Amino acid sequence: MPKIEFSQQLIVAVVFVLLFGGLSLFLPGFFHLENMIALLQSVAILGILGLGMAVIVIGRGVDLSMIAALAIPSALTLQLATSGVSPVLAVAAGFALAAAFGAVNGWLIAYAEVPPLFATLASGLFLAGMGQAWFFSIESVPLPDALEGLRVLGRGQTAGLPNSVLLLLIMSVLVWIYLRKLKLGAFTYAMGDNPRGARMAGLPVRPMVVLQYMMSAMIAAFAGLIMASSVGSMSTRIFNSTWIYDVILVVVLGGIGLSGGRGGVTNVLIGTALIGTLLNGLTIMDVSFPVQNLVKGFVLLAAIVIDSIANPRNEETAQQGDI
Amino acid sequence: MSQQPIIEMRDITVRYGSAVAIDGVSFDLRAGEIHALLGENGAGKSTLTKSMAGVVHPAEGQILLDGQPIAPGSPKEALHLGIAMVFQETSLVPTMTVGQNLFLGQEKMFNRLRGVNIAAQQFLQSLNFDVNPTATVDMLGAAKRQMVEIARAVLHKVRVIVFDEPTATLTPEEKQHFFALVKDLKKRGVSVVFISHALEEALAIADRITVLRDAKHVLTKPAQELDREAIVKAMIGRDLSNTFYGHKRGDEDSVRHEGKRVLSVQNLRMAGIVQNTSFSIFAGQVTGVFGLVGAGRTETFKIVSGALKRNWLHGGEIELNGHKVRYRTPAPAIRDGIAYVTEDRKVEGFFETMSPARNIHVGQLAKEPFWKMWVSRKAERILGQKWSEALNIKAVSRDVKVIELSGGNQQKVVIAKSLVQEPELIIFDEPTRGVDVGAIAEIHQLINRLADEGNAVVVISSYLPEVLALSDRILVARQGKVVEEFTAREADEKKIMYAAIH
Numbered sequence: 001m002p003k004i005e006f007s008q009q010l011i012v013a014v015v016f017v018l019l020f021g022g023l024s025l026f027l028p029g030f031f032h033l034e035n036m037i038a039l040l041q042s043v044a045i046l047g048i049l050g051l052g053m054a055v056i057v058i059g060r061g062v063d064l065s066m067i068a069a070l071a072i073p074s075a076l077t078l079q080l081a082t083s084g085v086s087p088v089l090a091v092a093a094g095f096a097l098a099a100a101f102g103a104v105n106g107w108l109i110a111y112a113e114v115p116p117l118f119a120t121l122a123s124g125l126f127l128a129g130m131g132q133a134w135f136f137s138i139e140s141v142p143l144p145d146a147l148e149g150l151r152v153l154g155r156g157q158t159a160g161l162p163n164s165v166l167l168l169l170i171m172s173v174l175v176w177i178y179l180r181k182l183k184l185g186a187f188t189y190a191m192g193d194n195p196r197g198a199r200m201a202g203l204p205v206r207p208m209v210v211l212q213y214m215m216s217a218m219i220a221a222f223a224g225l226i227m228a229s230s231v232g233s234m235s236t237r238i239f240n241s242t243w244i245y246d247v248i249l250v251v252v253l254g255g256i257g258l259s260g261g262r263g264g265v266t267n268v269l270i271g272t273a274l275i276g277t278l279l280n281g282l283t284i285m286d287v288s289f290p291v292q293n294l295v296k297g298f299v300l301l302a303a304i305v306i307d308s309i310a311n312p313r314n315e316e317t318a319q320q321g322d323i
Numbered sequence: 324m325s326q327q328p329i330i331e332m333r334d335i336t337v338r339y340g341s342a343v344a345i346d347g348v349s350f351d352l353r354a355g356e357i358h359a360l361l362g363e364n365g366a367g368k369s370t371l372t373k374s375m376a377g378v379v380h381p382a383e384g385q386i387l388l389d390g391q392p393i394a395p396g397s398p399k400e401a402l403h404l405g406i407a408m409v410f411q412e413t414s415l416v417p418t419m420t421v422g423q424n425l426f427l428g429q430e431k432m433f434n435r436l437r438g439v440n441i442a443a444q445q446f447l448q449s450l451n452f453d454v455n456p457t458a459t460v461d462m463l464g465a466a467k468r469q470m471v472e473i474a475r476a477v478l479h480k481v482r483v484i485v486f487d488e489p490t491a492t493l494t495p496e497e498k499q500h501f502f503a504l505v506k507d508l509k510k511r512g513v514s515v516v517f518i519s520h521a522l523e524e525a526l527a528i529a530d531r532i533t534v535l536r537d538a539k540h541v542l543t544k545p546a547q548e549l550d551r552e553a554i555v556k557a558m559i560g561r562d563l564s565n566t567f568y569g570h571k572r573g574d575e576d577s578v579r580h581e582g583k584r585v586l587s588v589q590n591l592r593m594a595g596i597v598q599n600t601s602f603s604i605f606a607g608q609v610t611g612v613f614g615l616v617g618a619g620r621t622e623t624f625k626i627v628s629g630a631l632k633r634n635w636l637h638g639g640e641i642e643l644n645g646h647k648v649r650y651r652t653p654a655p656a657i658r659d660g661i662a663y664v665t666e667d668r669k670v671e672g673f674f675e676t677m678s679p680a681r682n683i684h685v686g687q688l689a690k691e692p693f694w695k696m697w698v699s700r701k702a703e704r705i706l707g708q709k710w711s712e713a714l715n716i717k718a719v720s721r722d723v724k725v726i727e728l729s730g731g732n733q734q735k736v737v738i739a740k741s742l743v744q745e746p747e748l749i750i751f752d753e754p755t756r757g758v759d760v761g762a763i764a765e766i767h768q769l770i771n772r773l774a775d776e777g778n779a780v781v782v783i784s785s786y787l788p789e790v791l792a793l794s795d796r797i798l799v800a801r802q803g804k805v806v807e808e809f810t811a812r813e814a815d816e817k818k819i820m821y822a823a824i825h
Contacts, residue, residue, distance in 0.1 A: 182696050183688045190685050193674040200630060200671045201740060202657035202689040261676045 012253055016274040023281045030284055037162055041154075041230060043276030044164035045223045049243075050250035050268040051175045052219030057251050058179070059212050060192040060260025061116040065105060065124030067244050069217040072131035073098040074224030075141045075234040082144040090147070094221055101127055102217030106210030120213075128239040140235040143228055154230025164226050168272075171219070176265040178215075188212060192260025242293065245300060250275050253303040275299075328387075329354045329514055330375065330406070330483060335384035337370050344370040345381070346538040352483060357505060357515045359529035359546070361522065362558055366535040368518045372485040375516075376408035377401035405482040409472045409489060417461035421447075421454055425475050450474055450507075466497035473504055477513075484508065485516040490524060494615050495824070502528050522554050534558055558760065578811045579795045582606030583644075585748050585779040586627065591639035593631065596622045598803035599639070604748065604781055609774045611794030612783045612805075614823055619803035620783045621666060624750045628663035629656035643748070657690060662746035664738055666753035666783070672737040675726035679718055679736045680707020682725055686740035710739040715765055731762025738769070749773055750781040755789060767793060787816050799823050 024031035049066055056063045077094035081087055101123070108119040132139070143150070156163040179185035187208050191198045199205045228234040254271025256263030278299070282292045328351040337345040345367045352358050360368045373379045375386060377395030386393050388404055395401035398408065415424045422436075422443030430439075443456035452470045460468060469489060476484050486505075490498050505515055505528060519525050525532055526546055533543040534557040541557045586604040591597055597619045604610050614620045625631040627641060629650030641648050643659055650656045653663070665671040673682050684703040710716065714735040718728055725736055734754065741749065751770065755763045770793055774780045784790050790797060797814050799807040799822040807822035 181698055183691070183698055184696070186681075186685055186688055186698055189677070190674050193676050194670075196671045197674060198685075200653050200663065200665060201686055202652075202654040202744065203685070204654055205652075261674070 012255065012270050012274055016270065016277060019274065019281070020277050023277065023284075027281060027284055030281060035280070035284070039276055039280040040165045041162050042280065043272050044162070044168040045227050046243075046246055046250055046276060047168045047268060047272035048171050048223040048226070049220060049247045050254070050272055051171055051265065052216035052223075053247050053251045054254075054256055054263065054265070054268045055175065055178070055188060055212055055219075056116075056216050057256050057258060058192045058260060058263060059188045059209070060195060061109065061209070061212065062248070062258070063105070063120045063213060063216045064117065064244055065101075065120040065127065066216060066220040066247060067239050067241070068124040068127040068131075069098050069101055069220035070224040070227070071234060071236050071238050072127050072135070073101070073217075073221040074228050075131060075236050076135055077225065078141040078143055078147065078228055078234055079136055081146045082141070084146075087146050087149065091150075091225070094225070095218055098217040098221035099214050102214035103210055105217065106213035109213065110206035110209035124239070128236065132236050136236055139237050140233045141228075142233040147229075150225060150229040152229070153226045154228070164230060167226060171222075172265050172269060179264055184208065184211065189261050192262075194261075242296075245296065246275060246279070249296060249300045249303065253299065258304070258308075327354060328352060329389060331387040331390075332371070332375065333385045333387070335371065335374055335381045335386070337367075337374055337379055337381045343538050344379075345374070347384070348535065348538070348540045350533060350540070350543075352514050352516060353531075354482075354514055355509055355512045356530040357509055357517060357528055359517045359519060359525035359532045360535065361519065361525055361532060361554060362535035362541075366558075367538045368535055369487055371535065372408060372487065372516055372518065375401070375483075376406055376485055378408070402479055402481065405480065406485070407476040407479060407481040407483070408485040408487065409469065409476065410487050415460045415468060415471060418459060420457050420459050421463070421471050422456035424460055424471055425456070425478055427475075446478060447474055450477060464497075466493050466500065469493075469501065470504070473508070477508070477511075481513065483514045483516070485518070487518045488520065489517070490519065490521060495820075498524070522551050525554075526551065555760070579608040579774060581608055581796070582777065582779075585644060587642040588623070588627065589640040589642075590637075591623060591626060591641065592634045592637060593619075593622060593626060594634060596803055597626065597633070600800070600804045601639075602798055602805045602808070604779050605796075606747070606779045607774060607777045608795040609770060609780045609782055609793050611790035611797045612781060612800060613785070613787065613790045613797060613819055614800035615785070617802075618800040618823070620800045621752055622803075623800070623805075624663060624752065624781065624783060627656070628661050628750060629653040630663065654689070657744050657746070660745070660747040661750070662741035662744055662748070663750045664741050664752060664754060666756060668733055668737045673725045673733055673740070676724060678707070678722050679711065679716055679725055679728070679732075679739075680704060680721065682736050683707055683710050683739045683743050687743045690744040706743070710743065714739055714769065729759060729762075730757040731759045731766075734758050734762065734766065738766070742773075746778070748779045748781070750783070752783045753785065754782060755784075755786075787819060790819070791816070 029035060049070065052066060053063060073094040076097055077090045080090035080093055085093070105120055105123050108114045108123065109116050152163060153167065154164050158166055179188065187198070187203050190201070190203060191205055191208060195205065224234060250268060250271040252258060252271070253274060254263065254267035254269070256267045278295070279292070282295060287295075330352040332348070332350040334347045334349055335345055336343065336347055348367065348371055350371060360372065362368050370379060374381045377397045377400050380394070380396070393404055395404060395406065401407070416427065419427070420440070422439045425443050425446065426439055440456050447454055447456060452474055454463070454467050454470050460471065463471070473484070489501060493501060505517070508515055517525065517529060526549065529546045531543060532546050532549055532554065534541040534554060536558060583606050584603050585606050588603070589601050591600050600619070600623055612620050622631055626633045630653050632651065633639060643661070648659065669675070674685065677685070680703050684706055687706060688698065704721070707721065711718070716732050716735045716739070718732065725733055728736070738754070754766050754770065758766065770780055770782060774795070782790065782793050791814060794814075795811050797809040797811070797819060798805045799809070799819055801823055809818065
């Protein structure tokens with residue numbers, strides 16, 4: 001139903017414009033250069049995470065372990081660099097951990113056939129617990145001087161645009177190329193559309209699942225590096241936050257159906273813009289954290305209800321346990 | 324049978340989005356009659372009856388029950404009015420017992436299982452149905468499930484029952500039993516609407532027959548005034564003498580002789596379903612595989628194509644062109660040139676959100692070597708065009724999604740998706756199920772052409788005329804095993820049926 005998909009995108013875009021305009025007019029301090037930069041930066045990391053989640057959701061999965069994959073590998077990089085390992089090696093080690101973690105997720109889902117919801121919930125807990133228990137002596141790992149070069153990622157500006165926003169755009173292009181120009185992307189859509197059909201057509205369904213979860217974990221680790229460089233440290237406590245819901249919010253709100261096979265990069269960007277503005281506005285208005293959660297919860301529910309109406313699940317191919 | 328209509332539908336129009344599923348159709352049902360509703364796929368048979376049963380809501384028109392206008396908003400409301408529909412997919416709860424299903428929605432506040440079972444037992448016996456009320460529904464076969472559905476409808480004291488393709492999944496004996504049930508319902512004064520593809524069944528059992536074509540009403544006549552040719556003509560709007568089903572290829576010239584042995588299966592086993600079956604498939608001819616539902620035909624060929632796995636121990640051997648093969652997934656089988664065209668295209672066949680061209684392209688991408696990563700939309704368009712022309716796939720526009728095509732065109736897309744992988748052994752499982760009459764002829768021509776080009780072609784079908792019309796060689800399966808082999812010349816319906824049943 002292209003009409004409804006389109007109109008959902010359009011609704012979200014219109015809501016975004018209204019919200020942005022309203023906030024600019026009535027909220028002092030919103031339409032400020034500093035605030036805009038803060039907004040774009042907060043949105044940038046969410047958007048990058050949303051891109052990773054989009055790949056998973058289009059392939060009819062979900063990855064609840066993205067925040068763990070954001071925090072632990074990047075904290076490991078910082079920790080290694082602090083303890084004197086060369087920066088290149090430290091970064092490589094972080095990404096290697098993320099890749100291995102994604103591969104485990106993928107293996108659990110594709111080969112052990114654990115529903116993605118449970119597999120990633122448990123594996124995220126495991127990774128966060130492992131990081132907190134073994135790797136790091138303190139909860140917040142500071143960015144060491146050896147990694148000063150990384151500051152460019154989160155803090156620098158290029159032609160007036162914060163580098164993190166630039167990185168979001170670069171990642172968007174890369175994910176777009178994956179989804180639309182590479183064979184693997186076509187396979188991802190096919191698997192999300194009809195997993196059994198994809199298997200019968202001879203697609204390497206199981207390796208593809210592993211690859212997708214590796215991608216989302218590595219994208220999350222990359223987002224973690226950007227975050228560490230902009231904040232100056234990486235708190236492993238972030239795992240306990242409700243961030244993962246924001247990521248799902250971005251994806252669903254943008255119009256990527258949870259039933260798989262639909263949507264793309266544009267949807268992520270639209271969803272990111274809306275959520276970023278909403279959260280930023282709420283923060284400036286000094287809305288308390290519980291009320292913010294209330295608003296987010298309401299928006300997420302509304303988005304999921306609209307999603308299930310616009311993209312109804314195919315009862316014949318739906319499986320128990322997936323969402 | 325009185326002449327007074329119990330239900331009268333006037334000028335019903337139903338739209339799904341912009342598509343018209345039913346266009347100003349009038350239909351009436353008399354008390355105590357069996358009324359067969361016939362037509363090609365997509366003619367609007369199901370939609371018409373669904374609007375009667377409250378599943379869909381007509382945009383225009385009127386439904387009268389005993390002369391009073393009604394507008395059932397849901398199946399539940401329709402049931403209260405005395406109209407029940409037995410769907411192709413049964414609406415029973417599989418994990419509940421027969422008794423629980425019978426009384427579902429009518430339970431007392433404090434429900435005693437024992438009470439339910441006794442009441443169900445008495446009720447089933449009064450209908451003379453041999454179903455154990457304490458058995459869970461998922462343990463029952465298709466025929467018994469249907470009995471439970473009928474019993475439930477009778478329990479609700481319905482006056483109208485709609486059967487949507489009730490005999491599709493039944494064996495011949497079960498069909499006879501089903502017809503007896505329907506006649507019994509008629510004696511009780513219940514009116515029956517009977518949607519079917521099987522013309523002979525409709526002619527044998529119905530009092531009146533209505534034919535729909537392209538969402539429009541074509542004719543309504545007493546069954547004794549009609550015959551097979553008249554109905555087919557009404558269904559497709561033209562004469563279709565002997566271009567499809569109904570003539571067997573027995574004459575010496577048209578039978579293809581076997582080429583080299585492509586596939587050899589020895590003592591294949593899969594727990595409980597495929598039991599020690601052995602056979603060979605040869606190039607350059609069509610091998611028909613006939614059997615009743617549950618004979619293990621689909622499973623056998625799914626093992627060959629890698630979709631299912633045989634037993635690990637004593638699973639038997641499969642040789643493809645003289646080499647032993649054992650596939651864990653369909654991908655390597657496809658690389659080796661085996662294509663399996665599924666019987667259930669919606670679940671295992673096409674990708675519904677994609678265009679026909681994209682579907683076919685995905686098939687091609689799956690076969691290409693792994694390092695060819697870049698996808699060309701132009702190549703996809705050309706590919707889509709080429710196969711649309713080759714198989715006469717009709718789509719409103721290039722970007723239309725497969726799910727919006729007719730059953731025949733969907734099937735052609737699924738076939739193209741496999742053919743693009745350049746197979747040498749092509750297995751068609753029920754290639755014309757849910758396919759309109761015109762497309763059946765085209766698909767049959769295609770199957771013949773593939774065999775003429777030297778491919779090994781297997782056609783699994785539950786429809787005997789199709790097997791006889793297509794096959795150069797016929798294998799008959801029974802209880803997980805190929806039990807009999809015929810050449811096209813020696814085969815006839817009786818011999819094949821005898822082998823399949825006894």
